[in-house]
Amino acid sequence: MSKNNSFGNGIAILGSGNVATHLAKALFNSGYKIKTIYSRTLESAKELALNVKSDFTNNLVQVPDDADLYVLALKDEILEYIVQHLKVRHGIVVHTAGSISIEIFENTFNNFGVFYPLQTFTKGRNIDFSNVPLCIEANNEQTKNKLFELARSLTNQADFIDSEKRKKIHLAAVFACNFSNHMYSVALHLLSEQDVDFKKLEPLIKETVNKAINLSPDKAQTGPALRNDKKVIDEHIEMLNNYPEFQKIYKLISESIYKINKK
């Protein structure tokens, strides 16, 4: 396939978690050859390999040294071990982590970079990759061009972002994704107690998102904390007496909403 010009000898995926799974499938579906899936757990390596018609192994020595690209979608602790022990002849090595500097690869490989998808992945859910912003970084021009070629066959939102900037974007993403999701978890727990389905909040949650995107979240804010409605706030805090954890969150976020909007 013409797409495979720079990656004709195939791509090795190291990892079989959420990011590895989604990226391997997206690359496979875009016509790239997946050479090997490596995972510490043979069973999960096999499961992903079956989906992308590749070999699989749980033995790092069996990862071929002649792939054109090595995608390291691994937990931080394991990443350092792999960097030290992976044998690469000529291929590019990238990691997919928002919070790890490109410097982790220095003095180890010739061609390396970062391929960070700004998205939340969960196995078993399909993602339309054409919507996913990819943050690219590379240690030389040739590698950068090749990674852009790859990125642009997956999405039209590929940008060059250096490590410092990527870390800040990742931190913003933790608030916008992991922390907002935790707010939904708290709501779920409060509703379950009342036998109310979480789906009842679907129109509210979706409108909240649409307002934030279209107006900006600062302009879209509503609620008792914004109005500094002490009566409602105090009653809510009392209602959370059985949830000291949620009570602390309620107080702290209410204060922060009030402060940010007073400015």
Added chain:
Amino acid sequence: MSKNNSFGNGIAILGSGNVATHLAKALFNSGYKIKTIYSRTLESAKELALNVKSDFTNNLVQVPDDADLYVLALKDEILEYIVQHLKVRHGIVVHTAGSISIEIFENTFNNFGVFYPLQTFTKGRNIDFSNVPLCIEANNEQTKNKLFELARSLTNQADFIDSEKRKKIHLAAVFACNFSNHMYSVALHLLSEQDVDFKKLEPLIKETVNKAINLSPDKAQTGPALRNDKKVIDEHIEMLNNYPEFQKIYKLISESIYKINKK
């Protein structure tokens, strides 16, 4: 119009804020006659009145006493004053607040209830009311039936919810809407510093919501706090040194995510 059987003599809207505006327009668009808009600010009463072809006033005495329905979409402090001073001959009086008990109307009116829309409203944004869950409460069967008739002409998600349950739903909504929106605000501030457009997070935020709705937020959680990835967490906390407020939020929510998922 046939819809107006129970409300042929018109509806008085007290308030001209976000909820009053959206509800008045939705009722008007469903064919109900809006009799009067009352607001303490004549200018905003007039603005809304022009949209729903009604009279307007900032003088409570001028609110006609023969309307079939009085919708009190007011701030808590003003609500109590209005309850004490509003003259009503036969009509139903409702408020629209998530956190106020139906008891506020006792010993004052004959027919009363609550008409709480579980949605976030901001002026200038159109809302498809057919998607908005309405929580209805009433002090007698006849009033309940009339309010359901009204609610069902706006939405197919109208339910009878008593005051205690409604307060809990409102509290859940504060987490799911106001607090998640604040997480977007924090992300916005962090991204602005890097000259990155907040819209870059749109696919991430939308997938977070879709996952939460389709899988449940507990199952959908990802990120450093869930993995208890101390290295990333500590680095993030350090990156927030200039934002002590956001730093506290980061710590508290990360702890809560870890705890809720350990269970």
